[in-house]
Each structure stands twice: as structure tokens, then as C-alpha cells.
Amino acid sequence: MSMFDDKYFAYVTSSYGITLLVLAGMVLWARAQFKSRTAKLDEMEKLGITRRSQKR
Amino acid sequence: MIALFLRDVRLSWRAGGGALTGVMFFLAVVMVVPFGVGPDLNLLARIGPAMLWLGALLASLLGLDRLFQADREDGSLDILLMNGTPMAAIVFIKCAAHWVTTGLPLVIAAPLFGLFMNMPPLAIAATMATLVAGTPAITFVGAVGAAVTVALPRGGLLLAILVLPWTIPVLIFGVSAAYGAVEDPAPFTEPFIVLVAISLFFAVIGSLGAGAVLRHSDH
Amino acid sequence: MHLVVTDLSAIRGGEVIFSGLSFRINEGEALIITGHNGSGKSTLLRVIAGLLTPATGEVCLNGKPEGASPDFDDRKFYEHCHYLGHENAMKPALSVEENLRFWRAMDDEPHLEIPEALEMVGLPALAHVPFGHLSTGQKRRISIARLLVSWRPVWLLDEPTAGLDTGSERQFAELMKIHLEDGGIILAATHIPLGLKNTQSLVMNTATMVDETQ
Amino acid sequence: MSDITSKIAVRPSLGALANPTRFLNLVRILLPWLWVVTIALFIAGLWLSFAAPEDYQQGRTVRIMFIHVPSVWVAMFAYMVMVSSALGVLVWRHPLADVAARAAAPLGAAFTFLGLITGSIWGKPMWGTWWVWDARLTSFLVLLIIYLGLIALWRAIEEPAAAARPAAVFILIGAINVPIIKFSVDWWNTLHQPASVFRADGPTLSPEFLWPLMVMALAYSMLFLTLHLMTMRNEILRRRIRSLQITTARRAERGQVE
Numbered sequence: 001m002s003m004f005d006d007k008y009f010a011y012v013t014s015s016y017g018i019t020l021l022v023l024a025g026m027v028l029w030a031r032a033q034f035k036s037r038t039a040k041l042d043e044m045e046k047l048g049i050t051r052r053s054q055k056r
Numbered sequence: 057m058i059a060l061f062l063r064d065v066r067l068s069w070r071a072g073g074g075a076l077t078g079v080m081f082f083l084a085v086v087m088v089v090p091f092g093v094g095p096d097l098n099l100l101a102r103i104g105p106a107m108l109w110l111g112a113l114l115a116s117l118l119g120l121d122r123l124f125q126a127d128r129e130d131g132s133l134d135i136l137l138m139n140g141t142p143m144a145a146i147v148f149i150k151c152a153a154h155w156v157t158t159g160l161p162l163v164i165a166a167p168l169f170g171l172f173m174n175m176p177p178l179a180i181a182a183t184m185a186t187l188v189a190g191t192p193a194i195t196f197v198g199a200v201g202a203a204v205t206v207a208l209p210r211g212g213l214l215l216a217i218l219v220l221p222w223t224i225p226v227l228i229f230g231v232s233a234a235y236g237a238v239e240d241p242a243p244f245t246e247p248f249i250v251l252v253a254i255s256l257f258f259a260v261i262g263s264l265g266a267g268a269v270l271r272h273s274d275h
Numbered sequence: 276m277h278l279v280v281t282d283l284s285a286i287r288g289g290e291v292i293f294s295g296l297s298f299r300i301n302e303g304e305a306l307i308i309t310g311h312n313g314s315g316k317s318t319l320l321r322v323i324a325g326l327l328t329p330a331t332g333e334v335c336l337n338g339k340p341e342g343a344s345p346d347f348d349d350r351k352f353y354e355h356c357h358y359l360g361h362e363n364a365m366k367p368a369l370s371v372e373e374n375l376r377f378w379r380a381m382d383d384e385p386h387l388e389i390p391e392a393l394e395m396v397g398l399p400a401l402a403h404v405p406f407g408h409l410s411t412g413q414k415r416r417i418s419i420a421r422l423l424v425s426w427r428p429v430w431l432l433d434e435p436t437a438g439l440d441t442g443s444e445r446q447f448a449e450l451m452k453i454h455l456e457d458g459g460i461i462l463a464a465t466h467i468p469l470g471l472k473n474t475q476s477l478v479m480n481t482a483t484m485v486d487e488t489q
Numbered sequence: 490m491s492d493i494t495s496k497i498a499v500r501p502s503l504g505a506l507a508n509p510t511r512f513l514n515l516v517r518i519l520l521p522w523l524w525v526v527t528i529a530l531f532i533a534g535l536w537l538s539f540a541a542p543e544d545y546q547q548g549r550t551v552r553i554m555f556i557h558v559p560s561v562w563v564a565m566f567a568y569m570v571m572v573s574s575a576l577g578v579l580v581w582r583h584p585l586a587d588v589a590a591r592a593a594a595p596l597g598a599a600f601t602f603l604g605l606i607t608g609s610i611w612g613k614p615m616w617g618t619w620w621v622w623d624a625r626l627t628s629f630l631v632l633l634i635i636y637l638g639l640i641a642l643w644r645a646i647e648e649p650a651a652a653a654r655p656a657a658v659f660i661l662i663g664a665i666n667v668p669i670i671k672f673s674v675d676w677w678n679t680l681h682q683p684a685s686v687f688r689a690d691g692p693t694l695s696p697e698f699l700w701p702l703m704v705m706a707l708a709y710s711m712l713f714l715t716l717h718l719m720t721m722r723n724e725i726l727r728r729r730i731r732s733l734q735i736t737t738a739r740r741a742e743r744g745q746v747e
Contacts, residue, residue: 008550008614015553015610019560022603023712026596030719037726044403044733059380063369070368071647080637087630095622131362134326139381140354171609171619172630272328368647400741404734407647410742 057141057149064153074122078115078158079165085111086169097174104173105183105234109190109227111169112162116191117219119158120198121205121212123150124270128206133270143267147203151195151262159191182237182244186251190230193255196262197222203266207273226254276336277301278429278460283332285315285322292318293479296332302428305451305461305471310479316464317360319479320431323462325353336429356429361437363418367407371398371417374406375424382425392423397446411438419447422454430454432463444469509725512585516718523715530708537701550614555701557607559709560600564632565667567597567713571639572664575657585721587653588728590660591643592720596713598636604629624673625681628666635663649728 068075089107090100100107127133136146166187170180201219205211229251236244277299284294292315300306308316321327323334336352365374375389393399396416401409409417415438422430430451436444448469451461455471463469538555571593577586608626609619620626639656646652674683685694694702 011550011610011614012552015556015607018606018610019556019603022599026599026716030716030723033723034719034726037723037730041726041730041733044730044737047400047403059377063366063373063377066373067366067368071644073368074645076637076641076644080634080641083634083637087627087634090622090627097618097621100622129362130366131360131364132366134321134324134358134360134362135364135378136381137326138324138353138356138358140351140383172622174618174620398741400737404738408731408735408738410738413738413742 057145060136060146060149061153064150065157068153068157073157074119075157075161078119079161081118082111082115082162082165083169085114086172089173101174101176101179104170104175105179105186105238106231107173108166108169108175108183108187109231109234112159112166112187112191113194113223113227114216115162116155116159116194117198117216117223118212119154120195120202120219121215123154123199123202124206124266125202125211133206137271143271144263145267147199147266147270148259148263151192151199151259154199155192155195159195162191163187176238179234179238183234186230186233186248189248189251189255190226193226193251193258194219194223196255196258197226199262199266200269203269203273206270222258226251229254276428276458276460278334278336278462280323280334281332283319283322283334284330285318285327286330287318287327291330294331296477298475298477300460300462300475302458302460303455303473305455305463305469305474307469307471307474307476308462308464308479309466309476314479316479317433320358320433320462320464321360323353324356324358324431325351326358355427356431357422357425357427358431358433359418359422359435360433363406363414364421365406365414365418368405370403370405371409372402374417375420378421379424382427384426385424386426387423389424392420393417395423395450396420397443412440412443415439416443416447419450423450428459430459430461430463432461432465434465435463436465436467436469509585509588513722513725516722520715520718523711523718527708527711527715530704530711534701534705534708537704541697541701550611551698553607553611554698555705557604557611558702559706560607561604561629562706563709563713564597564600564604564629565670566710567593567600567717568632568636568660568664568667570717571597571660572667575660578653578657579661585725587649587656588721588724589717590656591649591652592724593717594636594639594643596716596720598633598640600709600713601629601633601636605633623681624676625670628670628673631666632663632670635659635666639663649731 067073086107089103093099093103124133127136137143139146163184166184167180170183175183198215198219201215202211204218205215208214229247232242233244233247233251236242236247279299281297283296285292296319298306308319310316318327322329334352336355364378365371369377371393372389375392379385379389387395390399390402393402396419398413398416398420401413401417406414406417415436419435436447439447444467448471451463451469451471455461455473461471534555538552541552541555571590574586574590574593577583578590605626608629612621613619639659642656642659643652646655671684674681
């Protein structure tokens with residue numbers, strides 16, 4: 001297969017590899033941040049709400 | 057004691073922690089060199105290790121004045137002084153946390169900056185090894201300076217001046233080891249071992265010294 | 276267990292702050308230190324806390340409160356003291372719970388759990404709130420909670436109720452009562468009457484001992 | 490004690506997007522569609538770029554162009570988004586402007602980093618070194634430093650509202666660098682080849698290279714847009730959590746009636 005013994009092969013795959021890593025990393029980072037923040041917000045909303053209604 | 061380490065590491069990532077500033081300063085220093093020295097690639101390759109070392113040295117001195125000042129301002133230092141653990145151990149752990157948040161990122165960024173200086177892979181690997189061995193020495197010796205200048209308002213500048221003379225041996229052995237890996241006659245292992253020895257030596261002297269200074273400063 | 280201070284004197288900046296101070300406080304007793312500003316109240320507390328080296332004299336703690344750890348005596352004196360200074364010793368970027376968990380882990384004798392301590396100072400809802408977002412009064416009460424999360428018999432309090440409203444002051448006086456009942460000792464530099472029963476008081480400007488008053 | 494009741498100080502201002510809650514709902518509806526379009530574009534772009542013939546000189550490495558050039562364009566596009574957000578902060582005081590700028594910075598930095606890495610890998614076989622200090626590459630590296638500087642600035646100031654104006658000013662100052670990047674190839678004799686798409690007299694690329702490049706550029710831009718909406722949403726949530734914490738503290742203060 002001429003595709004693989006080509007001396008440039010390493011360059012192409014490494015650049016595509018790094019690009020895939022970084023792009024996928026960004027997507028996962030954005031989703032993970034969203035999940036953790038909504039979870040924290042829900043927990044605080046729940047906490048916040050019960051605190052308001054409970055008269056100390 | 058792990059709690060203190062974890063707290064300091066976590067703090068450096070929170071707002072105002074300054075985790076990124078060391079690496080950013082390092083990048084700025086490395087970037088400025090070609091403008092000063094000119095874009096000639098093989099000249100840059102020759103002075104590469106020295107420039108990386110200078111940048112790492114200045115960058116790690118940068119964050120050191122906040123090592124104790126932050127704790128002193130909010131009163132934590134007093135409570136740490138009253139803790140049962142000897143002050144030297146507390147200083148050691150704070151230095152370790154500072155090294156992990158400032159020194160280590162410099163080492164991780166070194167290969168990228170090595171490419172900017174057009175350094176061959178062997179030189180980059182050698183520089184990284186010397187940086188891993190050498191930057192702890194700078195942190196520990198800087199801790200003594202930080203302890204001395206903890207009460208002074210503009211402590212950062214004074215710290216750098218006070219501590220720079222002691223970091224010169226670290227710089228010399230670090231750079232000579234880095235060059236040793238590339239030029240054949242020059243040895244790599246001998247200066248590298250001396251560098252590791254300096255780090256271990258300063259780890260003890262720095263912790264004891266800074267601990268004593270903090271303990272007996274009647275501020 | 277009792278705290279004995281003999282012939283204590285402190286010099287700062289070449290000036291004698293106080294000298295020849297001696298007193299003894301037994302378990303379950305408190306010493307209220309009063310005097311105008313700059314009369315050396317804070318200096319006395321910092322000397323006893325081991326943060327300042329005294330010119331002459333010494334501070335020692337004899338005997339052992341019941342249930343104390345075996346190696347109680349050979350540890351340095353200040354390891355048995357909690358010190359509450361003007362600053363709160365908390366990191367604004369960390370949450371209240373993270374701060375308290377840190378201080379609880381630093382001491383080897385944990386006492387109250389964090390939620391319990393927060394309940395005692397009346398701020399149970401603030402566990403997850405970053406310390407920087409709290410008001411001055413709340414910050415002070417959280418630094419008081421720090422005294423509760425780990426056990427140290429001697430409390431050295433420098434203007435403990437600074438920034439607190441009357442409700443919190445009463446609450447803190449209550450906490451001090453409980454600490455005395457648990458066999459603790461309190462030295463507090465404050466102007467506000469704390470309504471504690473068995474207290475001695477020390478007026479700093481003339482550095483003389485005033486005997487037991489209500 | 491000023492009574493901070495509203496979660497985010499919302500002043501009447503232009504555009505339906507001004508209200509964060511409505512913006513969040515909009516994002517929730519739009520996101521699935523944006524992902525579908527982005528993925529489709531990526532599939533088409535990759536397929537086209539691998540169908541393109543080899544370049545007679547560069548051989549296989551020309552394929553790197555299809556991921557290098559788009560990431561450079563998007564890196565600069567992201568900065569343009571931040572410049573307009575900075576104007577939104579300083580001129581129109583749009584409440585979401587600072588959120589948009591702050592959310593775009595990490596993405597812009599990532600695309601700039603990608604542009605540098607892929608460019609360096611692409612340049613190695615042709616120029617023989619990973620990096621050369623020529624006008625185009627250096628000014629692009631400056632762009633990365635500006636991004637990182639902005640991120641450090643935003644992280645340094647805890648109060649989001651307080652960080653908005655200084656960051657906006659810094660963005661505008663940094664904006665000078667973008668034209669320098671664009672025209673650096675023309676002003677200085679650089680190793681980096683001159684512009685071959687956006688030129689006065691039309692693209693010099695042959696169609697079978699131009700099409701994959703265009704599709705990949707569109708895919709990258711859609712990816713940036715999608716990620717930008719997500720990071721903006723994250724930023725709004727972060728500020729909501731923060732103000733909720735403040736109100737809990739305030740309420741505990743007021744609720745202190747014995």
C-alpha cells in the first residue's frame with residue numbers, strides 16, 4: 001500500500017491525531033463542565049429552596 | 057500534612073491562584089529571546105538550553121514571594137506556627153506544593169519552548185531532565201528569601217535579589233549538564249548528579265532555614 | 276490542669292509593653308483581659324500563643340485534663356492552645372467546609388464534625404459557600420467554628436466578638452461556657468461583658484492583677 | 490447590606506438574547522441541530538480531503554492543509570467574536586457580552602494551539618525545522634499569548650462584573666495583532682506562503698483543493714459556534730451558582746433572628 005510506506009505518513013497521521021485529541025478534548029471538557037455545574041445548581045436549588053421554606 | 061499540600065495545590069487553581077502565571081512568564085521570556093538575538097536558527101539552537109534555564113529560573117522566582125505572604129495576611133501563618141508539626145516540615149510541604157503548581161508546569165512546557173529555540177530532541181530531553189532536578193533547588197532556596205521578606209510590602213523584588221546568588225550554582229550545573237548531553241566531550245552525568253545534590257541540600261537547608269526565620273520573626 | 280504564667284514581660288520595638296506579669300488559671304476558669312488599645316492585650320496573647328518570644332518569664336501548663344492523649348505533656352505549650360486573632364485564618368477562594376476540613380485535618384485531635392460546628396455558630400447553610408462571599412460577622416463566626424472542630428484545652432481569644440451582632444455575641448458566650456464546663460481554660464481580650472461566672476480579670480495598662488470579680 | 494435579590498443584574502437592552510434564561514432555552518433547543526450539522530460537515534470535509542489528489546511537490550502532507558488552515562481561520566474568527574463582545578461590553582453594555590468573550594477565549598486558545606502544532610508538523614518536511622521565527626508564525630504565537638493572558642486575567646479577578654471592562658480593553662488592544670497576522674505574509678518576506686484564498690484577485694487554489702478546504706473551514710466554524718454556545722452556557726451557570734451562594738450567605742445573615 002503506497003499510502004503507508006510514504007515517508008510523509010507519520011506527519012499526516014500525527015497532525016490529524018493531535019487535532020482529533022484537542023477537538024475531542026474540548027467537547028468533553030465543555031460537556032463535563034456543563035454536567036457538573038447543572039448538578040451543583042440542582043443540589044443548591046434543592047438546598048436553597050428547603051432553607052427558604054424552613055422557618056428557623 | 058497531606059491536607060496542607062492538597063489545600064495549596066487546590067488554591068493555586070482557584071480564582072487569583074496564579075497557576076498559569078509561571079508558564080506564561082516562561083513563554084514570554086523564551087519568545088523575547090529570538091527578537092533580541094535574531095532569528096538565526098543555529099545560534100538559537102546553541103543558546104537554547106541556557107535560555108530555557110534562565111526563563112525557568114526567573115519564572116520560578118516569580119511566584120515565590122506569595123508562598124508565605126498569602127498565609128500571613130489572612131492569619132493562617134500564625135495558626136500553622138502553633139501546629140505541633142515542626143515548621144521545617146510545614147515549609148517543606150508548602151515548597152513541594154509550590155513546585156508542583158509552578159516548577160512542574162515549566163518542565164512540561166520545556167519541550168514546546170525547545171522547539172521554539174530550534175533545539176534538537178536530545179538537547180530538549182537533557183534540558184527537561186536538568187530542569188526537573190534543578191527547579192526544586194530554586195523553590196527551596198527561594199523559600200528562605202520568602203520567609204525573610206514575608207513582612208515586607210514589596211517583598212517579591214527583594215526576594216529575587218536576595219536569592220539570586222544562591223541560584224547561580226543551580227544555573228551553572230543545570231546548563232552545563234544540558235550542554236553535556238549534546239556536545240560529546242562535555243559530560244552529562246557529573247554535573248547532573250551535582251545538580252541533584254544541590255537540590256537535596258537546599259531542600260534541607262531551605263526548609264530548616266525558612267522554618268526558623270518564620271518561627272522567630274517577631275512581627 | 277492549670278495554666279501558670281510567671282514574671283512574664285515583653286519588649287517590642289525596644290519598648291517595654293508589660294513586665295513582671297504572673298497569674299494562674301485553673302481548669303474551667305477564664306481570664307478577661309481589658310485595657311485601652313495598645314496596652315499590650317494582643318501582645319500578651321501572642322506571647323502565650325508562642326508567636327512572640329517573651330523578654331523574661333515563662334508560661335507553662337501543669338497537669339493534664341482528663342481524657343487527654345498520653346503524650347500530652349511533652350508537646351510544646353502552644354500545641355494545647357487555640358488562637359483566634361484579628362484575622363480569620365480562612366482562604367476566601369475555598370468554601371467554608373473546605374477551610375474547616377483543612378484545619379480539622381491539621382490538628383491530630385478532631386472534636387466536633389463540621390456540620391455540627393456550623394450548627395453551633397448558627398450557620399449550617401453556608402457549608403458550600405466560598406468564604407469570600409460571607410459578611411464580616413459570618414466570617415468571624417466561621418473562624419470561631421474552627422475552635423470547635425479540633426480540641427485544644429486553652430483558648431486564646433483576641434477581640435473574639437469583633438464584628439458580631441448581639442445575637443451572635445450571646446451565642447459565643449454560650450460556647451465559651453460549654454468550653455469551660457468541658458474543662459477548658461479561656462484567656463480573652465475583650466471589652467464586651469461575656470457574662471461568664473468564674474472569671475478573673477486583668478487590666479493591662481497598670482499590669483496589675485485584679486482578683487476574682489463576677 | 491444592599492439586598493442582592495436578582496440573580497444576574499439584567500438591564501433592559503437590545504435583542505431577545507439579552508435575557509440569560511431565554512438564551513439558555515435557545516441553546517438547549519439549538520444544540521442538537523448544531524451538532525448534527527457540524528458532524529455532517531466534518532464527514533463531508535474529511536471525505537473530500539482524502540479524495541483530493543496528492544500535491545506533486547508535497548505528496549501526502551498537503552492533507553495537513555485541510556486541518557491547519559481552518560484552525561488558523563477559526564482562531565482569528567474567535568478573536569473577532571471576542572472583539573465584538575468587547576465592544577458589546579464597553580459600548581452597548583450588553584449583559585451577555587462579557588460572557589461571550591470569556592467563553593470564547595479558551596476555545597480560541599485551543600484553535601490557535603492547534604494551528605501552531607499542525608503548521609509546525611506540516612512545515613517540518615518542507616523547511617527542515619519545526620519552528621522558524623518568521624513574521625506569520627511569530628504573530629500567530631503572539632495571538633496565543635494574548636489568549637492565555639486574557640484567560641489569566643479573567644481567572645485573577647474573582648468578581649465577574651469587575652473583570653468585564655479590563656478584559657474588554659485588553660481584547661481591543663490585542664486586536665491590532667490580527668491584521669498583522671493576516672498581512673504579515675505580504676509585508677515581510679516570509680517562509681510562510683502568501684495568502685492563496687482570500688486574495689484581491691480570487692483564490693489561486695485549484696477547485697479540487699479549494700472544495701475540501703472550504704467544507705472543512707465551515708465544519709470548524711460550526712464546531713466553534715456549537716462549542717461557544719456550550720461554553721457560554723457553562724459561564725452563565727457558573728455565575729448563577731456564584732450569585733446563589735451570595736444570596737444564601739445574605740439570607741443566612743438576615744435569617745439570624747434569635
